[in-house]
Amino acid sequence: MFLNRRSDNRLESRFFKDGRCQTSTMPKAKNTASDIDLNDPQYYFNRELSWLEFNYRVLYEALDPRTPLLECLKFMGIFSSNLDEFFMVRVAGLKQQVEAGVTKLTPDGRTPSQQLEAISTRLRPLIEKQDLYFESTLRKNLAAVGIHLLDYVDLNQEQRTYVQNLFKEQIFPVLTPLAVDPSHPFPYISNLSLNLAVVVKDPDRDNELFARIKVPKVLPRFIPLPEELRQSQGKKVSAWTGVPLEQVITHNLQSLFPGMNIFECHPFRVTRNADLAVEEDEADDLMLAIEKELRKRRVGGSAVRVEIHSSTPENVRLMLMRELSLEENDVYEMDGLLGLGDLMSFISLPLPKLKDTPWTSVIPSQLHRFSDPSISNSNLEEDGDDFFALIRESDSLVHHPYHSFEATVQKFITQAAHDRDVLAIKMTLYRTSGDSPIVKALIDAAENEKQVVVLVELKARFDEENNIIWARKLEKAGVHVVYGLVGLKTHTKIVLVVRKQEKQIHRYVHIGTGNYNPKTAKLYTDIGLLTCRKDLGADLTDLFNFLTGYSRQKSYRKLLVAPFNLRERMTEMVLREIEHSRNGVSGRIVAKMNSLVDPKIISALYEASRGGVKIDLIVRGICCLRPGVEGISENIRVISIIGRFLEHSRIFYFHNGGKEEVYIGSADWMTRNLSRRVEVVTPVEEPEIVKDLQEILGIMLADNRQAWELQPDGQYIQRQPAGNSRSQSSQNILMEMALRSGSPS
Secondary structure (H helix, E strand, O other): OOOOOOOOHHHOOOOEEOOEEOOOOOOOOOOOOOOOOOOOHHHEOOHHHHHHHHHHHHHHHHHOOOOOHHHHHHHHHHHHHHHHHHHHHHHHHHHHHHHOOOOOOOOOOOOHHHHHHHHHHHHHHHHHHHHHHHHHHHHHHHHHOOEEEOOHHHOOHHHHHHHHHHHHHHHHHHOOOEEEEOOEOOOOOOOOOEEEEEEEEOOOOOOEEEEEEEOOOOOOOEEEOOHHHOOEEOOEEOOEEEEEHHHHHHOOHHHOOOOOEEEEEEEEEEEEOOOOOOOHHHOOOHHHHHHHHHHHHHHOOOEEEEEEEOOOOHHHHHHHHHHHOOOHHHEEEEOOOOOHHHHHHHHHOOOHHHOOOOOOOEEEHHHOHHHOOOOOHHHHHHHOHHHHHHHHHOOEEEEEOOEOOHHHHHHHHHHHHHOOOEEEEEEEEOOOOOOOHHHHHHHHHHHOOOEEEEEEOOOOOOOHHHHHHHHHHHHHOOOEEEOOEOOEEEOOEEEEEEEEEOOEEEEEEEEEOOOOOOOHHHOEEEEEEEEOOHHHHHHHHHHHHHHHOOOOOOOOOOOEEEOOOHHHHHHHHHHHHHHHHHOOOOOEEEEEEOOEOOHHHHHHHHHHHHOOOEEEEEEOOOEOEOOOOOOOOOOEEEEEEOOOOEEOOOEEEEOHHHOOEEEEEOOOEOHHHHHOEEEEEEEEOOHHHHHHHHHHHHHHHOOOOOEEEEOOOOOEEEOOOOOOOOOOOHHHHHHHHHHHHEEEO
16 A cells, blocks of 8 residues: 555566466466375475575675675674574474484474484584685675774784783673682583683693683673774774684683693583473463573573584593583584674674665655654644544555554554543564563553553563563553463464544554564564454454453454464465366465475465466575475475565465455464464455555565575575666665655654
């Protein structure tokens, strides 16, 4: 609705023209009756290995010379941070399965131990590539533009004197060397900590002694030098010059071990199991149970990985493996710096020419007046109906970060909180920011004596602590806070506003694909629908009653709700395209999501492909479906788009014999989303919005700059412009379209 219709069809996918589905060249249906087993492991990619391929695509953004230099460091950091979480959760889980003797095979036919072996084999070349590129290329490129990340040995005498004084005054007092000997057991090494393994010798004795020093996280990882000591290029002083903290400590160890001979010092970094294990059935208070587990996480579970420098001698390596109960496959060597996730800090340098062009989200033209910040909360009794009047007029589509979250979804909730005619606000919170204006609006609503109900998902991984803080704050303000259902995460993104107008009750709804988080709304691409359709309002009322009370509602008018009817309806719509194809009407499916893992959905897609249905899948991350296999999936194409924004929206298109259906919602096609979470997917029925969503899909399918195409062997190949054709970045095109159709926020 808020995207201008474009006349330049060269920018549109060959499958979509003018917002309509092209079907004239679709293949005829094949006979699907055969003895082919669609559950055969050869037709599935491994979930963990597919995720590693996704993370390689993230790393490639750092390796790509077209990426601005500081953005390269950002992607290097994201690659490393992603790996940390992968080991803390996925690898840790596999190791637990091995210890428990689990031998159940994955859909691709691997045991847990085989998966661990495959992960190690695939990951080591990627880490080596990251390490080599950073040390041999990125550091030189940074130096060429005035950013000098020096090694301590490269400091001149004046710089070294400054760093030594800084060490004595600000670093030395923070450090605590821990001896390891018969009277001092090996210390506990905390999760994701960077450490120094120090070997010293007492001059009066002959034996070597070991000590551990933790590199403190309270200090900057990279120590900057003052302007007068920075590197110079001609007469120009560099933008930044500094040295890694661990090297500063290493070269000043004598202060920590006076009277001892220091033989060696080697950095190492430990990753531990950090997944929470909460027995909900046995927890009298879910919040207290999660808080208890969070305390355990801070300490950390069993070690799952140790990263060491390649110069680490065998005796230190073996000692770390023994004390951390790790095997050879758990040790990862680097020639350069460890913990490259810390490179993210460089993105804050005030060097705009080395970053992506800043993007400011726009206000959709229809919402511009109603999103005017000059309309204060005190004016809402007079002007507050404007936003609701717009929604009553027609459904509205918002597309973040191209459209401003603050001026659309956040404004909707804020106005509801202060509008005198609003009686109730109900919403789900999966993740939100630490200083969330959404939470403030909900508190305001409760103080304005509105009925406010918020379902806070305490089990949102790595956001548990933040969610507990806000849940308590909401409760103190009088908000009814619910913590979800036993055995089910509530992942859906929904808001229901109940408003009394002219003695009638009207229900206003937002159903989206992303979290109600103003910060990630600037970084993640998400779709949202604002509507006052009676059937959707009634469905959300029933769903909230299910989430907060004892309702066992399982049937809904329009919504597809997991774990009840979402899997069944999605499967039916996939297989329905086969019937159309058999009846001479070409079948067509386009689906965009984060991950595709569920074997039953994949099997249905294989059936559809064999039935002549043309299928395009836009899957950012994990994809366990093998495309392009003759007789199985030759009608399926899979692409992944990696760019400056994290692709997070879920859109599902079915041609349906010309009666096109488009859906948006919170669920990926993963078993956990379809069977173990509360998810909502809604049909989109406004014709203009249907066209807009088709156009978004078409632009992405035509992407030849950020799109990677999945091959039958599991490789991803990045698309390139053919011949003299121009580069088409879907994210850039959508930014240009937003600027043409909206106003600055």
